[in-house]
Amino acid sequence: MVDMVIVPATRGQLGVLPGHVATIAELKPGIMSVHDGNGVTKYFVSSGFAFVHANSFADLIAVEAVPLDRIDACLVWKGLPEFTQKLKSASTDLEKAEVQIGVDVHSALNSP
């Protein structure tokens, strides 16, 4: 049992402590932090869901969840202006959505 987990839900940061009410939250690309007496471990989650059960168990489902030290900052810096540029040339709704996702994910990766 840890002290607290903070997950990046679509409606904002969700702090989960033992005894939290049962919840399902959709996650947006962002940082999840696990707080234990000794310290904090952070992971970047690509998207997914957080299921908090009534018995103080929480499941985090994500396609990709990586410890922050595995992220290459240079690739993130290069990607963000690239996508922001592509946003201007995207034509169909679907293309615009794809590029927007690129912008969102790279902005989130850039935050820590």
Next chain:
Amino acid sequence: MSAPMPFWRAAGMTYITYSNICANLVRNCLKEPHKAEALNREKVHFAISTWKDGKAEKPVIRSDLAED
């Protein structure tokens, strides 16, 4: 009580497509060797055949692995 529709759904994209695009973007921003491992993990190789009149037609192979 309902939230506005997310932009990707409004553009006709499903959640799975959205989630996979996010995951791919994250994978491409990893340091080596994790990046190569992650991209390798996602490679697929499968055969798919359409059925017509109760019979399977010639299967098409879809693969991310190098052709031999």
